[in-house]
Amino acid sequence: MPLSPLRLRLLVIALLSVSFLGALDHTVVSTSLATIAGELDALTLMSWVVVGYTLASTVLLPVLGKLGDVLGARRIFLGSLVVFLAASLACGFAQDMAWLIAARVLQGMSSAGLQLMSQTIIARVTSQRERPKYMAIIGAAFPIAILVGPVLGGAITDYWGWQWVFWINIPVGAAALVLALIAVPRLAPGPRPRHFDVAGAAVFTTALVALVLAVTWATGRSQGPATAVALGASVVGFVAFFFIERRAAEPIVPLHFFASRTIAAGTALSAIIGVGLFSITAYLPTYFQMSYQTTATVSGLVPIATVFGMLISNLLTGWLASRTGRYRVFPIVGTSLGAASLFVMAVLPAGLPLWVPMIVMGLVGMGTGAFMSLIVAVVQGAVPASQTGTITATINLVRQVGSTVATAIIGGVVGFGVAALLPAGLDASTLIPQLVHAAAPEVQASVAHAYSSVFTPIFTALAATYAVGIVAAVLLPHGRLSDEPVPAQQTTSEALTA
Numbered sequence: 001m002p003l004s005p006l007r008l009r010l011l012v013i014a015l016l017s018v019s020f021l022g023a024l025d026h027t028v029v030s031t032s033l034a035t036i037a038g039e040l041d042a043l044t045l046m047s048w049v050v051v052g053y054t055l056a057s058t059v060l061l062p063v064l065g066k067l068g069d070v071l072g073a074r075r076i077f078l079g080s081l082v083v084f085l086a087a088s089l090a091c092g093f094a095q096d097m098a099w100l101i102a103a104r105v106l107q108g109m110s111s112a113g114l115q116l117m118s119q120t121i122i123a124r125v126t127s128q129r130e131r132p133k134y135m136a137i138i139g140a141a142f143p144i145a146i147l148v149g150p151v152l153g154g155a156i157t158d159y160w161g162w163q164w165v166f167w168i169n170i171p172v173g174a175a176a177l178v179l180a181l182i183a184v185p186r187l188a189p190g191p192r193p194r195h196f197d198v199a200g201a202a203v204f205t206t207a208l209v210a211l212v213l214a215v216t217w218a219t220g221r222s223q224g225p226a227t228a229v230a231l232g233a234s235v236v237g238f239v240a241f242f243f244i245e246r247r248a249a250e251p252i253v254p255l256h257f258f259a260s261r262t263i264a265a266g267t268a269l270s271a272i273i274g275v276g277l278f279s280i281t282a283y284l285p286t287y288f289q290m291s292y293q294t295t296a297t298v299s300g301l302v303p304i305a306t307v308f309g310m311l312i313s314n315l316l317t318g319w320l321a322s323r324t325g326r327y328r329v330f331p332i333v334g335t336s337l338g339a340a341s342l343f344v345m346a347v348l349p350a351g352l353p354l355w356v357p358m359i360v361m362g363l364v365g366m367g368t369g370a371f372m373s374l375i376v377a378v379v380q381g382a383v384p385a386s387q388t389g390t391i392t393a394t395i396n397l398v399r400q401v402g403s404t405v406a407t408a409i410i411g412g413v414v415g416f417g418v419a420a421l422l423p424a425g426l427d428a429s430t431l432i433p434q435l436v437h438a439a440a441p442e443v444q445a446s447v448a449h450a451y452s453s454v455f456t457p458i459f460t461a462l463a464a465t466y467a468v469g470i471v472a473a474v475l476l477p478h479g480r481l482s483d484e485p486v487p488a489q490q491t492t493s494e495a496l497t498a
Contacts, residue, residue: 003125003185010183011125012134015118017176018081019141021169022111025088026053027149032157032165036100039162045097051216052101056108057115058400059208063201064113065120065393066252069386070196073120074184076389080113081180085173091166116396120389123380124187128481129325131377136318139373143311146281147304197252200244204252207237208401215408253394257383261477263391266379268472269331269371270395274402276338276465277368279410280458281306284361286414290451291350293437293444298354305358309365310372317370318377325480327378328473334370335469337363342466346459350452367466371473378476410458417454422446 003011029036029049037046068076087106094100122134156164214230245251257263284306285299292299317330341363348357376395383391423446436447 007183007185008125008134010179011121011185012137014176014179014183015121015138016141017172018077018084018114018180019118019138020145021173021176022084022114023142023145024149024152025107025111025166025169026057027145028153028156028165029053030150030153032153032162035157036162037097040094040097040100045101047216048097048101049104051212053104053108053111054400054404055209055212056105057112058212058397058404059205060109060112061116061393061397061400062204062252062390064116065389065391066197066201068117068120068389068393073117073124073187073389076113077117077121077184078177078180080110080117081173081177084110084114085170085177088166088169088173092163116389116393119376119380119392119396121184121187123377123388123392124385125185127483128377128381129483130322131380132318132327132374132481133322134318135373135377136314139314139318139376140311143307143314143369146307147311197245197248197250200241200248200252203237203241203244207234207241210234210237211401212404215405218408218412252390254387254390257391257394260382261475262382263379265472265475266375266382267395267398269335269375269469270379271398271402272335272465272469272472273368273372274399274404275406276342276462276469277306277310277364278399278403279406280462282407283410283414287451287455288354288357290436291448291455292352292354292357293448294354301354302358302361305362306365309362310369311365313366313369314372315369317374321374321377321481325483327374327481328476328478330374331371331473331476332470334367335466335473337367337370339367339463339466339470341367342459342463346456346463350448378481381481413458414454418450421450421453 033046033049036049064076064080084107087103087110090103091100091107094103118138119135122138123131126134153165156162156168210230211234214227214234217227217230242255245253245255258267281303284303288294288299288302313334317334321327321330341360344360345357345364348360376392379391379395380388423443426443426447436444439447
């Protein structure tokens, strides 16, 4: 469905605005958590402000993707934006932690709809050739939110109060809603299913909730039995889901999609982004504070360099892919750069000037950004337009689940590994950077050695993950992105021209 240049620009501004709001709300809260927990007197429930949001935004992806195809992406997008604004208002008025967590769950659910439908709408109104450029612009919301979110959240909390971390969404979101009502076109929905896959949706949601809970509890020593039960329930649920989807007339995740080489390779590449990079960024500041003896502020420069590299590469490769029509070279180069750079991180000796790992992790970010948004655009062209929402949800889902699971695994490895390598008399659970920096030089050296020893195999494993991505990238079909809008029933084999 082609739009006039002016309306397309307004649409991109509207989609970028709401995508940024959704992404920012995930990062801006992090620096406010301690204040929120203290004022609401619920320190033990603090993590659920983040977990509830993440869980809700993950488990609803396939359901929202299917609803977008059935009811129309515009309806789901506008409905999600209204719910997001209402939930933001409720968060600021929270009187206790249970209220706040419930409102955050609503925020997470609506944020998933905003992110997912933004990508779906762009796919429905642009040709394959145009799509990478605009998808990269929408995708820039996430790295920008990572860069500015924690600082903005801290400033708002210090000067206005933590409630305004949520209320700031209201005026920006209301303006975006007005713009969206004007700019977002009415897209023809797909054929209504005779039977919505209720069983598949329920089983998948339950299994995914159990998996997220299992990996969340895995790092807690007292949560062993609960972790085992949740993990077992997740495995049983996913097995049941597989058989349900094979027999469902209108599955929420059509398994036949993965017979396409484009979709199979693209899904693997999307998962690698979550597993290989998103999972490690949260632990980089701690690693550099302990191994390089930096302050908390200085240690944040490394993830900033990583995200900045991702942002620049994402925009550049999106523009190049739209200009040339070629796409396969970017994930090949990107995964190769990511694998090589992470291997360099594994062999870097601790104590080097901080600009060295900043450059290396910046290259990891550049490699990842080379295919982060591009692969979504390519995979969207591998299905009929009537199923764009479903495939977009699947690509985003594997990325988020991969990130969640890998983050928990890395956290467990760091926690248990460092505890095992610390010299006698040091307790890993009470070891904070300030104590280490004030300790004797031999203690600092021991702690630095422990962290370096634990992170070396982690970086090596992540480099191997990107190496698998090289294989997936090579398996992508040759071809060029088409200049023509993709007809409703056209697939990649027809849309990619040699």
